[in-house]
Amino acid sequence: MISVSDALSHLFDLVTATEVEAVPLRQAAGRVLARDGVAIRTQPPFAASSMDGYALRQTEVEPDAMFKVIGEAAAGHRFDGVVKAGQAVRIFTGAPVPEGADFVVIQEDTTRRGDLIMLGHDIGPKTNIRPAGGDFHAGDTMDAPRLLRPADIALLASMNVATVPVYAKPRVAIIATGDELVQPGEVPNPDQIIASNTYGLAALLEQYGAQCRMIPIARDTVPSLTQAFTMAQDADLIITIGGASVGDHDLVAPVAAQMGMEQSFYKVAMRPGKPLMAGRLRDVPMIGLPGNPVSAMVCGTVFVVPVLRKMLGLPAAPAARVDLPLGVDLPANGPREHYMRAMVRDGAVLPEDNQDSSLLGILSRADVLMVRPPHDGARTAGEIIGCIPL
Numbered sequence: 001m002i003s004v005s006d007a008l009s010h011l012f013d014l015v016t017a018t019e020v021e022a023v024p025l026r027q028a029a030g031r032v033l034a035r036d037g038v039a040i041r042t043q044p045p046f047a048a049s050s051m052d053g054y055a056l057r058q059t060e061v062e063p064d065a066m067f068k069v070i071g072e073a074a075a076g077h078r079f080d081g082v083v084k085a086g087q088a089v090r091i092f093t094g095a096p097v098p099e100g101a102d103f104v105v106i107q108e109d110t111t112r113r114g115d116l117i118m119l120g121h122d123i124g125p126k127t128n129i130r131p132a133g134g135d136f137h138a139g140d141t142m143d144a145p146r147l148l149r150p151a152d153i154a155l156l157a158s159m160n161v162a163t164v165p166v167y168a169k170p171r172v173a174i175i176a177t178g179d180e181l182v183q184p185g186e187v188p189n190p191d192q193i194i195a196s197n198t199y200g201l202a203a204l205l206e207q208y209g210a211q212c213r214m215i216p217i218a219r220d221t222v223p224s225l226t227q228a229f230t231m232a233q234d235a236d237l238i239i240t241i242g243g244a245s246v247g248d249h250d251l252v253a254p255v256a257a258q259m260g261m262e263q264s265f266y267k268v269a270m271r272p273g274k275p276l277m278a279g280r281l282r283d284v285p286m287i288g289l290p291g292n293p294v295s296a297m298v299c300g301t302v303f304v305v306p307v308l309r310k311m312l313g314l315p316a317a318p319a320a321r322v323d324l325p326l327g328v329d330l331p332a333n334g335p336r337e338h339y340m341r342a343m344v345r346d347g348a349v350l351p352e353d354n355q356d357s358s359l360l361g362i363l364s365r366a367d368v369l370m371v372r373p374p375h376d377g378a379r380t381a382g383e384i385i386g387c388i389p390l
């Protein structure tokens with residue numbers, strides 16, 4: 001058995017970033033920017049008023065000063081003339097500040113009669129002008145790689161980047177295995193159950209940018225599993241679920257081996273998730289997850305999501321953790337790293353009593369996976385422990 005961190009580095013060695021493709025800005029949210037985004041304009045492109053008011057010369061600002069209004073500047077419509085001594089231009093938020101003016105008095109600080117304005121008494125030093133290029137200049141970049149958030153999309157739009165180079169969504173083929181499985185919505189016979197973790201895993205991976213394809217459930221026979229692997233050969237990553245243990249019907253490893261899989265590792269010192277395997281099947285990276293629903297979902301979170309992030313051009317790194325205080329005392333941990341379903345209440349982390357790896361109800365209720373390192377000693381309430389948010 002290898003450690004979780006060794007398993008993760010072997011997995012990172014199996015994958016590389018996907019191709020780069022160009023997508024319209026509207027489809028770029030949640031994708032990973034693959035090349036630096038370059039501003040093809042300066043924003044704002046001109047000195048712009050930040051308020052509705054009057055543009056004039058700052059040196060002339062004093063209580064009760066009078067100005068003649070000689071024109072108007074609105075957003076999208078500049079005033080073409082020059083503001084001279086004693087003159088002002090009616091201006092609105094977002095409008096270019098006219099030549100000659102270097103100050104905007106907000107309209108609340110003026111009294112207007114006809115084409116004359118008089119200033120009030122409490123005008124501060126703030127110019128109410130946004131300088132040209134205050135946000136960014138042409139040539140400024142958004143650095144890749146970067147997972148594009150909504151604010152990034154707004155910034156790229158403002159830079160006039162309409163087409164965005166992103167890493168292609170990794171195509172992940174998911175193979176559920178087992179005679180006992182039927183799809184949700186089907187009627188199982190008395191000895192059957194519903195395939196669940198396939199659906200949870202697809203949802204998890206798609207949330208992180210994968211494009212998942214569910215291969216029809218492989219039955220516990222060599223031909224059925226061979227057919228499933230063959231159907232998955234055009235994927236960037238093959239995930240199998242179940243059939244990974246040592247039972248007579250656990251055929252994933254033998255069938256993959258028969259088809260030429262180069263195994264990278266089998267078995268990881270973790271709980272749940274011990275019978276994890278990985279390798280390369282005819283050049284396609286493959287990860288074999290244990291069948292227990294919680295084991296598969298935990299391995300999805302701890303291994304597959306970081307692998308996916310690397311395929312999306314992001315740095316190879318384990319799942320992010322937050323440190324939380326323990327809400328209860330804990331006995332010492334055994335030799336395997338334990339990923340415990342836990343709730344967070346009043347800022348403290350409370351592991352569930354029953355950690356059986358078949359119990360999806362407990363996983364669904366959990367807020368975090370609380371991570372206990374191998375051989376971690378007994379802990380007392382209040383001590384800090386690393387947790388992976390779910």
Ligand SMILES: Nc1nc2c(c(=O)[nH]1)N[C@H]1C(S)=C(S)[C@@H](COP(=O)(O)OP(=O)(O)OC[C@H]3O[C@@H](n4cnc5c(N)ncnc54)[C@H](O)[C@@H]3O)O[C@H]1N2
Nearest residue numbers: 176195196197198242243244245250274290291292293295
């Ligand atoms: N003698 C031993 N037995 C087992 C060991 C061991 O070390 N020695 N390890 C146990 C551990 S830990 C795990 S985890 C499981 C892993 O088993 P498999 O990967 O071979 O998975 P299966 O046997 O196919 O299924 C286990 C369990 O999960 C259910 N299952 C499978 N696929 C799905 C699915 N897509 N959706 C919902 N449920 C699924 C399946 O019906 C079984 O109940 O092995 C232990 N045994």
Ligand code: MOO
Nearest residue numbers: 272273274295357
């Ligand atoms: O590792 Mo199994 O995944 O403990 O249930």
